[in-house]
Amino acid sequence: MGADDEGAGGRVVVRRPGEGPATWAMGSLFEHLAGEADTAGRLGVSVVTQPAGIAPPLHVHTDESEAFYLLDGGMRYRAGEQVHELVAGDFVHLPAGVPHGFRVGPGGVRYLALTVPGRLMALYDEVGVPATARRIPVPGQDGWTMPEEIARWNRIAPGYGLVVVGPPLPEY
Numbered sequence: 001m002g003a004d005d006e007g008a009g010g011r012v013v014v015r016r017p018g019e020g021p022a023t024w025a026m027g028s029l030f031e032h033l034a035g036e037a038d039t040a041g042r043l044g045v046s047v048v049t050q051p052a053g054i055a056p057p058l059h060v061h062t063d064e065s066e067a068f069y070l071l072d073g074g075m076r077y078r079a080g081e082q083v084h085e086l087v088a089g090d091f092v093h094l095p096a097g098v099p100h101g102f103r104v105g106p107g108g109v110r111y112l113a114l115t116v117p118g119r120l121m122a123l124y125d126e127v128g129v130p131a132t133a134r135r136i137p138v139p140g141q142d143g144w145t146m147p148e149e150i151a152r153w154n155r156i157a158p159g160y161g162l163v164v165v166g167p168p169l170p171e172y
Contacts, residue, residue, distance in 0.1 A: 010039035024137035025128025026149055027054055032125075036118040044118030047071070049110045051136050055103040058166030059157075060096075064115045067093040073109035076169055077102040083169075103169040108136075123160045127152045 013034045023030045033045040058078065068077075074087040079100045086092060094100055115121060129143035137143055144152065154164070 009042055010034075010037075013038045018134055021125075022131035022134060023125050023128045024131045024143045025124040026056070026153065027051060027137065027139065027146060028124075029131055029134065029136050030121065030124045030128070031131075031134065032121060034118070035121055039118050041117050041119060044113075044115040044121040046113045046121050047110065048113050049108070049136055050104045051108045052104055052106050053171065055168035055171075056101055057164045057168050058099055058101040060099050060163045060165055061094075061120065062161035062163060063096060064117060064120045064161065065093065065095050066116075066120065067091065067114045069112040069114075071110045071112060073107045074105035075102045075109050075111075076105070076172070078169055099165050101166070101169050103172065106172060120160055120162075123153075123157060123162065126156050 015033045021032045021035075023032070028048055028050040031047040031049075033047065035044050068086070069091045070086050070088050072088050074085065077084045077086050077092055077100070079092065079094055080098050084090075084092065113121070127149055131137070132142075139146065143149070157164070
């Protein structure tokens with residue numbers, strides 16, 4: 001099978017470092033490795049790089065399970081009523097329907113994000129802008145301002161089965 005061959009679960013995808021689409025959204029860099037179109041909707045995979053302090057509100061995914069494998073840095077991750085301190089090498093899987101949120105630690109974080117099914121990562125493409133470089137966006141220079149992105153995220157997220165249920169985790 002070649003790189004463009006299709007099967008029942010999508011197509012074969014090979015991404016080299018720096019290849020594939022990338023998005024700046026919510027102060028972060030999302031490097032897409034495989035998305036909904038690649039996997040017949042079954043899986044979404046991105047490498048996400050976030051600066052210190054990023055913290056989405058406590059929320060629930062009604063449709064997707066998600067998993068993070070931390071490559072660099074750390075974060076405080078709340079799943080249900082439990083809070084976990086995650087560092088490089090840690091893995092977390094979260095079934096759909098569990099309230100969760102996180103706050104990126106002081107040194108920032110880089111992680112492999114997986115969603116099943118694969119539609120969720122498209123939310124960040126809709127909220128953000130295409131990245132013109134493989135780096136964290138510069139606030140006020142690259143894309144929308146954070147208040148504009150938060151407003152866009154709040155408006156668009158419900159269409160992806162994402163329901164906000166509480167505030168972000170407190171700062172470190």
